[in-house]
Amino acid sequence: MNNLSKLPIRLKELMQEKEINAAKLAKDLKIEQSVISKFLKGQRLPSLATLVKLADYFNCTTDYLLGETDILDDRAFKQRPPFEEQLSFLLKYFNKTKYRLKFDAEVAEDTINNWHKGKYEPNIENLLRLKKAFDCSLDFIIGREI
Numbered sequence: 811m812n813n814l815s816k817l818p819i820r821l822k823e824l825m826q827e828k829e830i831n832a833a834k835l836a837k838d839l840k841i842e843q844s845v846i847s848k849f850l851k852g853q854r855l856p857s858l859a860t861l862v863k864l865a866d867y868f869n870c871t872t873d874y875l876l877g878e879t880d881i882l883d884d885r886a887f888k889q890r891p892p893f894e895e896q897l898s899f900l901l902k903y904f905n906k907t908k909y910r911l912k913f914d915a916e917v918a919e920d921t922i923n924n925w926h927k928g929k930y931e932p933n934i935e936n937l938l939r940l941k942k943a944f945d946c947s948l949d950f951i952i953g954r955e956i
Contacts (some may be wrong), residue, residue, distance in 0.1 A: 815852050829935075832865045838867065843851060858937065865949075870884070873949060892928060894928035897926050906943075911940075915942070923948050937952070
């Protein structure tokens, strides 16, 4: 089962638990209801920013939302730093170079350089590659974990 098929299941479960519908979730998160509907139908993955909004809203880990863990961990999370800062931290923390990360995560060097320069953030698929390359939680990758 891939993450595109796990997210809708988790999202539906969390919405049922909170007794809300797609319209309420969209309104609370200030995003279009059609976007929530696409998540629920498995037609689209959220951006990093939206994934964090969803995790914050349901007070769960991003790993849980994407089905990377089955543990619904109810804990406090910190506000995530800009991804370029977090990437610098990760490289130093795990003693990796961008060159080594390119191979470990199977991501183009230009892509890693653009993240490092703050030009854009990784999509969900690339975040999962980084998670595997660094062997840690997704919330640690994005700087949300305390």
